[in-house]
Amino acid sequence: MNALRKEKNKEREKRPTRSFFLNKSIKKILIYLFLLITLLTIWQILLEYFDIPKRIAPKPSDLFNFITKEFFIPHSQGYQNILVKSLFSLRDALLGFLISLILGSLIGIVIFKNTYIYSILFPFLFLTQLIPVPALAPIVATLLGYGFFTKIFLIVLFCIFSVVVSVRNTLINLPENYTLLLHSYSPSRKEFLKYLLLPSLVPTLLSTMKLLCSGSIVASIITELPLSVKTGIGKDIYNSFNNQIIPRVWVSTMLISIISLLFFICISKFEKYINKKYRYGQF
């Protein structure tokens, strides 16, 4: 059996997958680049032909101008460019994301164990899904202040529901034979938690993390508007829009989209890696 495996591995090594893969991805990148340039050119030509003003839709050249001004020309000290502001928003999103995961898992586990707490807590959790966070923001802000903590609180409020629900669902659907077997080894909750409950939550948490990637960033940006948070790309986009600096709005939006996408790709890769390597929670 082992010999057979080694044979297979050898075969795999012989196959020229690596270089083939590289060739393929380079080709892909070139195609994308070509498409992008064509698109930008058409966009530029169309806007120039119809003479559409900058405040309605900026031309690619306007965007490039803005990018060089923002990133490649020195600014006064203490100036934060949009990348720095985006990273501040990302930091808050990440913090809310982590707190939601941990707190949400805890609540999920507790309401799985205790149906009484579940029946009390669930309506409130559900309410967090019904009320849009921006609408809730002023109320929370008057209660907790207009700063950082309120922002994190709102992000968590926005994200936590999906964590709690998916954790509880996973636990409810744990195969009974596994819980019984573990009980026969030890009726203690600690062992149950360690050997069955936590491992089986891993794939759920990973896929919930994927869901929360964009969710937490959206929440981070939206909550900046009603709050007096100084550094954040959401606030910046809002201010730029009010001051009619449209290229800045466009580039900022693209930038935060790219960051969101990268975040998502990282988590996806991480999910695949963990699930393949450790096989937690696969029954």
Added chain:
Amino acid sequence: MDNSKAITVENFNVLFNGDRTKHLHVLENISFDVKNSSFVSIIGPSGCGKSTLFRLISGLPTKDSCEIGGKIRIYGRKPETASKNRDLGLILQKPTLLEWRTVAENIELPLEIMGYQKEKRGKIVTKLLNSMDLTPYSHYRPSELSGGMQQKVSIGRALAYNPKLLLMDEPFAALDEVNRRRMNNEIINIWKEMNKTILFVTHNIQEAVYLSQKVIVLSKKPSTVYKTVEIDLKYPRNEVEGCSKYFKYIKEIREYLNEASN
């Protein structure tokens, strides 16, 4: 305390009081005992309450809707106590292996939970893997094994902490005929060599006769002990499989099961 009796079940009754199943009487006045070092099978029509009985003998928790009367003793103790005392090894219908652990780590699981020292665990697992011819698979994941092999690992896991009593609930029901026979021989070897007491739940008459010294036939719901058949055949049973006495037992139990199902 009567040490010759591994299990005694006395006037055991189980009622389910679910929302839909008002007063579903599943087990009615069940009484039997299992002698130490013997191999006893319980056979009955499906849905008659074999698994319910199995669960209660194993000392596993029951649902709130489950109403119990009567008494079960394992070496004179309550099932929960016996379970805590590591007297019981459970083998369920599904292998119930953890996919995030290798074969060796799965066998190690109960030892880890029960707090054995690492060195001792390693020794026990190596020895078990060896004696069960599982060593080449020790680093495999459960899903990489066939159903029969998976069940074999789960038997290894039950043997790891050396319980006196093995309880099995239709462990080979999902296997094909050839593999089932192979596992049957395997389990008889374990029973003889390790001097275990085995209570084996099945719905397969052949299997019951092939394995056991005593077969308890349950009737359909509400189940009672319909008949008890002593199988007076010597082991290994593959040598007596062709003889008329063997077929007589099969025929006898089939008749009882037919009567008990009507």
